[in-house]
Amino acid sequence: MATSESVSSARPVTAIRGWLASQRNFQRLQQVIIFIIMVIGAIVMIAPFEWMLATSFSRSANIAMPRIPTFWPADPSVFNYKVAITNLPLVRYYFNSLVVTALTTLGYLFFSSLTGYAFAKGRFVGKSVLFIILLTTLMIPFEVRMIPMYQLMRQLHLSDSYAALILPFISGGFGTFLMRQYISAIPDELIDAARVDGANEWTIYARIILPLCGPALAALTVLSALWRWNDVLWPLLVISDRDLYTITFGLAIAGRSQGIFTGVALATSAIAILPIMILFLFLQRYIIRGIMLTGLKG
Amino acid sequence: MVRKLRKSLIWYVFVAPTFILFGLFVAYPTLETFRLSFFQEVATRQEFVGALHYLRLLGNQVFLAALVNTAFLGILFLLIIIPLGFVMASLLNNLRVWPNLFKAIYFLPQITSTVAVALVFSYVFQPNWGLVNGLLRQLGVEPLPLWLAEPRYVLTGSRAAVTILAVWVALGYYMLIFQAGLQAVPAELYDAAVVDGAGPLQTWWLITLPSMRPTFVFLYITGTIEAMSRFSDLWMLGGPAGTPARSLQTIVMYIYQTAFESNDFNLASSAAVILFVVVLLLTMINFRSFLQREFSSQSGG
Numbered sequence: 001m002a003t004s005e006s007v008s009s010a011r012p013v014t015a016i017r018g019w020l021a022s023q024r025n026f027q028r029l030q031q032v033i034i035f036i037i038m039v040i041g042a043i044v045m046i047a048p049f050e051w052m053l054a055t056s057f058s059r060s061a062n063i064a065m066p067r068i069p070t071f072w073p074a075d076p077s078v079f080n081y082k083v084a085i086t087n088l089p090l091v092r093y094y095f096n097s098l099v100v101t102a103l104t105t106l107g108y109l110f111f112s113s114l115t116g117y118a119f120a121k122g123r124f125v126g127k128s129v130l131f132i133i134l135l136t137t138l139m140i141p142f143e144v145r146m147i148p149m150y151q152l153m154r155q156l157h158l159s160d161s162y163a164a165l166i167l168p169f170i171s172g173g174f175g176t177f178l179m180r181q182y183i184s185a186i187p188d189e190l191i192d193a194a195r196v197d198g199a200n201e202w203t204i205y206a207r208i209i210l211p212l213c214g215p216a217l218a219a220l221t222v223l224s225a226l227w228r229w230n231d232v233l234w235p236l237l238v239i240s241d242r243d244l245y246t247i248t249f250g251l252a253i254a255g256r257s258q259g260i261f262t263g264v265a266l267a268t269s270a271i272a273i274l275p276i277m278i279l280f281l282f283l284q285r286y287i288i289r290g291i292m293l294t295g296l297k298g
Numbered sequence: 299m300v301r302k303l304r305k306s307l308i309w310y311v312f313v314a315p316t317f318i319l320f321g322l323f324v325a326y327p328t329l330e331t332f333r334l335s336f337f338q339e340v341a342t343r344q345e346f347v348g349a350l351h352y353l354r355l356l357g358n359q360v361f362l363a364a365l366v367n368t369a370f371l372g373i374l375f376l377l378i379i380i381p382l383g384f385v386m387a388s389l390l391n392n393l394r395v396w397p398n399l400f401k402a403i404y405f406l407p408q409i410t411s412t413v414a415v416a417l418v419f420s421y422v423f424q425p426n427w428g429l430v431n432g433l434l435r436q437l438g439v440e441p442l443p444l445w446l447a448e449p450r451y452v453l454t455g456s457r458a459a460v461t462i463l464a465v466w467v468a469l470g471y472y473m474l475i476f477q478a479g480l481q482a483v484p485a486e487l488y489d490a491a492v493v494d495g496a497g498p499l500q501t502w503w504l505i506t507l508p509s510m511r512p513t514f515v516f517l518y519i520t521g522t523i524e525a526m527s528r529f530s531d532l533w534m535l536g537g538p539a540g541t542p543a544r545s546l547q548t549i550v551m552y553i554y555q556t557a558f559e560s561n562d563f564n565l566a567s568s569a570a571v572i573l574f575v576v577v578l579l580l581t582m583i584n585f586r587s588f589l590q591r592e593f594s595s596q597s598g599g
Binding site: 237 | 303305306308309310312313315316317319320322323324325326327328330331334386389390392393394395400401402403404405406407408409410411412413414417418419420421422424426427428429432433435436466468469470471474475478498516520523526527529530533534537550553554557558563566567570571573574577578581
């Protein structure tokens, strides 16, 4: 086979070689190959989500799943979504997630930038020692300190409250460090000029520093929001009241419960996933830029 | 002196809230974890027992298995994601049509919560009708793999399934960071390679790859730390015990199970201390070998 084919294809091979010798054609072929690889990868990325959606709209998925996976429901119906919404107070869960994420992120931005400003531009006794302590806190993973944190929350009678989900995360070593680096790059002349005009440090912080920190604050917003929205370990420790479940935690508990129907489980997942995905598609430029600035993911 | 302190005062006000919160939620809990690890609850009192819990852990098969498992899953993940992420980022970096669209699509699993993704994948890997086995059946694969129901160390077992899941989730992030690194490679290096007559593959291997060292080190270090504290996805798929047969149990899951299911806070705290020491050591070793090589390469050339 090899010989007969190589003989018959001798001409085409030279023809292809000749075609490729042109720089433009070579680059065109390269683009096509890369494009095909990227499309295959994109299909792999999207397929599980698409399959989730198709299954979530199929009523029969709860009784028997087709042996051949389908990407379009054979019997489209919103039955599973109706069950999911009546089973679980998903609107309440979303509301809790919004409250916790928004308040934590606001606090994180405020304390990170305030303390970051002091470390970047302030002059005070003990600054370098405090900064080293700050860097040390970066090295201690949450998982190492979660048991005493849980006990502390119980002692303070804060278990099963928004405060338990918010308070431990409204300040952070990473945020403070990032803001300090960012504010250090702001020229001192700007601040000195404001001081000459009689502005105090609060005014300088609010009127001069904060407006110049847009990209850093945006990056921290992305990180803090992703961390809080997606967290499950901390709610697992301090929240047992169903009325306080976040959407992520509520989905986790529902998904882990025995005997949940496939279609309903996937409809619940879709309800938890899709709004965030749509939000991401609108904000993806900022989110991706934020992650590239900090190097961290949610 | 008083004036100096008065001028400093405002800065202390700016720093105070952050440090009060650090004291409450970082310093105190960390020290308390260490303290708890040396004590034992007797009746309602805590009694000092020295290194007892550490000795208990060293003889504890479940803990040691969780430790080994965490390392195994972490190494497997990094061995796949780092080369794959780099190759895909290099390809995407050369693509002129819709690069941002692809970037966004590859990033989708990353912004989705780990819990939701794990839940979907528990169905994707369902042996009888899951997406993966459904497609494999179409291709005529027989017998179909058990995936999440297979605890042994095989290519289609539970560990393989969760590694596929982790790679699928993280690929977009790794590509993003690699792309940032690729765009920072000085253009003069490429110009020099073109002058020397190097082909695209040669340039990629001889110029791009070595220039990307800092990015590789960054992803390797952060990846190691993250792998050591893996919890959410495996807990979602296998519960605190990492079912089947503890094949998915990590250290954090062991800590969680010991503290909150067996109510042994002292033993769990000593496991947390060991986790802390392992993470710290890994970070230090990684940083040191990185810095050392950086210095030797500077003096060498």
